[in-house]
Amino acid sequence: MRILITDTTWTMAALAHDLHEAGFLVTLAADGAELLEYLRTGQQDAVLIDPDLPDMAARDLLRQVRETDARVPLCLVQAGATPPDRQQAMTEGADDVIDWPRQAGGDLMAQLRAYVRRARGFARPEIGLGGLTLDLDLRQLRAGGTLVPLTRLEYEIVESLALRRGAVMTREEIMLQLYAWQDEPDAKILDVYLCRIRSKLALAGAADSLIATSYSHGYRLAASPEGLALAA
Template sequence: MRLLLVEDDVLLGQGLVTALTREGYAVDWLQSALDARRAVAVTHPDILVLDWQLPDGTGIELLKGWRREGLAAPVLMLTARDALDDRITGLDSGADDYLVKPFESREMLARLRALSRRQLAQVEPVFSNGPLCLDPARHQVTLGGEPVALSRREFALLQELIRQPDRVLTREQLVERLYSWGEELESNALEVHVHHLRKKLGSEVIKTLRGVGYVMPKLS
């Protein structure tokens, strides 16, 4: 899942990137309102984490502009402002959730998982398709009740596919959601991850539509 982080505090930003990357997000980290505005104009993040106070503006004004332009992605607002009026302002400006600094990274990750479920109209916190289950909170995959060990990137790829069974995702869409800007990507990296998932989960779990992309069919 592609996540845009807009945070100008370097130490906090570095810590968040580490925690989010470990969770499986492809993180793009920016530190100014101008860069964030430009990024959203040309990319399509799945979810955003946005600081209120930035060196060249506010996250509130950014968010208002994005919502007017039709941005539908969930937004988690970060701020040191904890007054009731500030929380109301953030939510009324288009934020889907509001987290007051300082905070524990575990709480932020849980809030992001909740926003993702809400975006997909998903009630259960675990994705399932037939005998295959993926638990984002525990970073655990089981097949027929038996745990399956996956690498971080394999887990992220499986999560993208199991979120939307029967929906074809192109190679370009998957690469965009799995890799952040500047990451070195070998030409066959995605195909290698697909191959490994098939070895671990069975050849029927991921289907290739030649010249189109990949799809996870509904499993029985």
């Protein structure tokens, strides 16, 4: 999951570090304007902002994020937030206020993953993929009781497609999801990743059509029951 976060204080830097350690892909924005630019040019799974911004008031950024993307989970990070603080932030567009670092730990990470999957229409952390099970909390893909051995980036590709099941992700969107404005390798590496993923899915018994290629457009995870069925 890709989390976009303002990197404006040591508190946010510490939060970004913990998110990365928990397996999230983190994009850092130096201020509100940069965060909005990142949000406009690439898909983000959640947005976390600090009220101490160098270029605008937090309430203005909350409003502009909502105008840019009405669905993305959006949280304000504020130490010692009071009930009136929480009410005001949610009135201005936030889904919640994170009292960091008091809320540090696994509960916060589980909470963020829950916000993301619910925004994508999934009530439970497990997504069924034609006899396979993707566990968003454990970050695992299983065939029955057997773990499908995906690397970190292979898992991120499967998760990104699963959260957008039925919709096409372009090659550029997938690469941006993986590397997020960092130095990217040759785009052909995506073909290598997908070849490896398909081979591992086939060994696990998944149908060949589970990850479909939309020629000249990108890739999608099959949404129909036929596309999600196990191979005979």
